[in-house]
Amino acid sequence: MALDRRSLILGAGASLGAALASPVRAEGERWIWTRNGAGEEVAVAYRAGQDYDSIALGRLRHLMRDMHAGAEGPLPPLLIDILSVLQEQWGYSRPLVVRSGYRTPMTNAAIEGAAPASLHLRGLAADVTVPGMPVGNLGLAAWTLSRRLGFMGIGLYPGFVHIDIGPMRAWTRFGPG
Numbered sequence: 001m002a003l004d005r006r007s008l009i010l011g012a013g014a015s016l017g018a019a020l021a022s023p024v025r026a027e028g029e030r031w032i033w034t035r036n037g038a039g040e041e042v043a044v045a046y047r048a049g050q051d052y053d054s055i056a057l058g059r060l061r062h063l064m065r066d067m068h069a070g071a072e073g074p075l076p077p078l079l080i081d082i083l084s085v086l087q088e089q090w091g092y093s094r095p096l097v098v099r100s101g102y103r104t105p106m107t108n109a110a111i112e113g114a115a116p117a118s119l120h121l122r123g124l125a126a127d128v129t130v131p132g133m134p135v136g137n138l139g140l141a142a143w144t145l146s147r148r149l150g151f152m153g154i155g156l157y158p159g160f161v162h163i164d165i166g167p168m169r170a171w172t173r174f175g176p177g
């Protein structure tokens, strides 16, 4: 299943990327440029073909850790693939800012409105923004990718977009309250 999803994602990335100017990079490499709430940045080629770079994934896992608890969680490469394919659509010209990645149960419980069984607890979700990009645009890009892939959860919030690699769902938390 995971391999099937990866093939789908690579296909989506190739077709989306073909329409856009891409930075110079080696054949088959995938990049991501991320930043967390503390301002730490990782810009790295994390994948070449089907091979993931474990050191790069380790740096990303650290970046997306639970900042409050100081704890690293699991980080499925599939989540990084999704974020990378999204970022590729604007040519890796701006970082993806991860406001919340992995969460311990204690941190999750302290967040108002967080789902008790949030996919953040399993490292399957990221709340992201892109500097200078309205969340509606980011949400639409994620939703379009989700329709193409047949999975992903996307939540539109004031100030960020929740993205996860669970089943296909979409919701908004705009409006009063």
Ligand SMILES: [Zn+2]
Residues within 6 Å of the ligand: 100, 120, 125, 126, 127, 162, 163
């Ligand atoms: Zn979230």
